[in-house]
Amino acid sequence: MPQTLNINQADFEACFLALLTAKREDSPDVDAIVADIIADVRARGDDAVIELTEKFDRLNLTPDTLAFSREEIMAHCATVPTVEREALELAADRIRAYHARQLPQDAQWEDETGAELGWRWTPVSAAGLYVPGGLASYPSSVLMNAIPAKVAGVERLAICVPTPDGVTNPLVLLAAHIAGVDEIYRIGGAQAIAALAYGTETIAPVDKITGPGNAFVAAAKRRVFGKVGIDMIAGPSEILVIADGDNDPAWIATDLLSQAEHDESAQSILITDDAEFGEKVMQAVTRQLETLERRVIAGASWRDFGAVIVVNDMAEAAALSNRLAPEHLELCVADPDGLAAQITHAGAIFLGAWTPEAIGDYIGGPNHVLPTARSARFSSGLSVMDFVKRTTLTKMTPASLAAIGPAAEVLAISEGLEAHGLSVRARLDKLNR
Amino acid sequence: MPQTLNINQADFEACFLALLTAKREDSPDVDAIVADIIADVRARGDDAVIELTEKFDRLNLTPDTLAFSREEIMAHCATVPTVEREALELAADRIRAYHARQLPQDAQWEDETGAELGWRWTPVSAAGLYVPGGLASYPSSVLMNAIPAKVAGVERLAICVPTPDGVTNPLVLLAAHIAGVDEIYRIGGAQAIAALAYGTETIAPVDKITGPGNAFVAAAKRRVFGKVGIDMIAGPSEILVIADGDNDPAWIATDLLSQAEHDESAQSILITDDAEFGEKVMQAVTRQLETLERRVIAGASWRDFGAVIVVNDMAEAAALSNRLAPEHLELCVADPDGLAAQITHAGAIFLGAWTPEAIGDYIGGPNHVLPTARSARFSSGLSVMDFVKRTTLTKMTPASLAAIGPAAEVLAISEGLEAHGLSVRARLDKLNR
Structure with missing residues (x-):
């Protein structure tokens, strides 16, 4: 009770x-094993991924069969009953409509000195989505991760989903297809995360990795964080x-x-x-x-x-x-x-x-990837914002530099950064000449 | 050349x-040392922080002197020349004006089934800001970290800045004062990060930690990530x-x-x-x-x-x-x-x-805390967004549940999650009765 x-x-x-x-949560210490797997994939690329997949998933792949072919995807999708297909399509439509409202706005304005300030949002170029195999292989999670990425404008979206003993979940492939995923690899575990982060001969590296996974996947995501972006560890x-x-x-x-x-x-x-x-x-x-x-x-x-x-x-x-x-x-x-x-x-x-x-x-419509373990105190669920980044913009005029440049010079000198001050001073001197 | x-x-x-x-970058492996320091602070609180500060900063503190008193802060601030004070104030005003535009908007709308959808942003309750001591103790970084937090609406903002041998940078204290920082602790290193993340008898824990630091600080931030939010590792x-x-x-x-x-x-x-x-x-x-x-x-x-x-x-x-x-x-x-x-x-x-x-x-005006080492491919500079989080909102009506509930039930069953389906079905049955 x-x-x-x-x-x-x-x-x-x-x-x-x-x-x-x-x-x-049990957090088994798999960090050493994961470090070895990542090093192996970085060193040997496809060969390492193929060997590890044979070892862990009892599946023999070649570089040509690492990814599902379009024909295979279509064949699996065709096995999904209409009622499930329609339910997935309705879910996708509603998730897409909700997330489309999250697209952030660019901004640009002129301040009182005449300087132009602002920012611009751009999508991540390539993202990878991890989908667990077996019991926790949820097509709904494919939609929840892939659709925000596509709404953000991510050009290339790759999925890794292990298929132990070759067992494939057609609903996962259909969800990926509906969401507009570009590549689907039948690999999993730390080797999949390493392949996405560092790339192999066959798998091009991505810039951001999201999606749930077991302890090995979580440890691998922590390790590649910095080389690529990751979402939260759920x-x-x-x-x-x-x-x-x-x-x-x-x-x-x-x-x-x-x-x-x-x-x-x-x-x-x-x-x-x-x-x-x-x-x-x-x-x-x-x-x-x-x-x-x-x-x-x-x-x-x-x-x-x-x-x-x-x-x-x-x-x-x-x-x-x-x-x-x-x-x-x-x-x-x-x-x-x-x-x-x-x-x-x-x-x-x-x-x-x-x-x-x-x-x-x-x-x-809202995302189901949400902060756990009290992390809602400082973090949010997955959204379009996880697949875009902001570039700030500053454009000074001679007049605006004259107005605020001297203060920058004062602060640079107070921090002992002479060249910072000189880069402003050189321009101010030209104005005063 | x-x-x-x-x-x-x-x-x-x-x-x-x-x-x-x-x-x-040299990345010295300080992880084991940092793990010990964090464990020590978690176990012994103030006592551990005080001992470690004596060891690393040659400074004797008591629980009463861990924080600068208001009088000390004011005394240090009074030593700052007017030209530097005015430069800091101008900088703070401009940074505040820029970041005020980043405050995100709540949203709420009704979809075609009559369901209300939306989201709401709320600030992080308490944030901690690490400020390095010595050579890289930059008042400008205090403004760049503290102002977005205060603009976001963070109620409690604590700073940790080590003062080795008791040497204090008055400009850092002035910048903190101008930015509206609530507490300033004269501690540093991994022990400061541990104190912010887990709290001690004197220092209440925070929900998010930002700011630059050396290898020990960076390793500590990685370790407490999850317990609290952190910004990027610069x-x-x-x-x-x-x-x-x-x-x-x-x-x-x-x-x-x-x-x-x-x-x-x-x-x-x-x-x-x-x-x-x-x-x-x-x-x-x-x-x-x-x-x-x-x-x-x-x-x-x-x-x-x-x-x-x-x-x-x-x-x-x-x-x-x-x-x-x-x-x-x-x-x-x-x-x-x-x-x-x-x-x-x-x-x-x-x-x-x-x-x-x-x-x-x-x-x-824009933030100077920016993504390094090619991480601009997937991340953004510090902003107000780092100090707020989004709660998604969903409110169904009986009619909207009747419209989309059956699809949710289909998907729940396809994923083998019976209770998920039943939670929808129980309500649909009541409607059909």
């Missing part, structure tokens, strides 16, 4: 702190539901389990101002767990990391939520907008009982 | 590649000047030296379509190096990493520039705006011969 806490109990602060700092998923007593306990229970079923390390928390309602949700979870397909995983997550917290009012709920900084936050209350206004840290908010979190995982 | 290359020479591609991949500074023959060779030479004087690992490159002009700039650099205060540093940088590249036309210059993805790019050409339009990767562009790069270091 999960923890039940009441904000009025004497040891609440200690219990809540324990919940806040609970270590949910931890186990989590949901916080804030619900009043006017909800159907069964709905809330299912919402909690929809997070718990991801992973034994996932975390589902309910905060309510109605202790009796909290009890009913606990009972509903227990009941639903009896028949749920993934009851072993969901049950372990709920038992080890689940919690029901009873508060006196919704202001207390908001304050606790801000300390948790949850990845997903459902507000199943009478005035969800009013409560949302009190939330300062959260990856995504789902407003009202008609908005189950699963809508955001698939089809709502 | 630096390298001189002509794009028409037979081995140009090999030489340019060597320039592109030259390792300019490498040695660099400038690329693209100049035609209509420039004063002395101006361009000084601009190149203003980057070279930062650091022996800095890099200054000139690309010109006028070989004779390139020669003149080389001669001017040699001449100016005879008297420059920091001639040992600037001379070593120019000798080891400088280059003059002669191209046939400015389109070639732009193409090479995009491969270099320079931190700073000066366009000293007849039509700088036209050339800038061909630039796809650069941290900051300075347009026209009246815009020396040093203006951007101090007073132009």
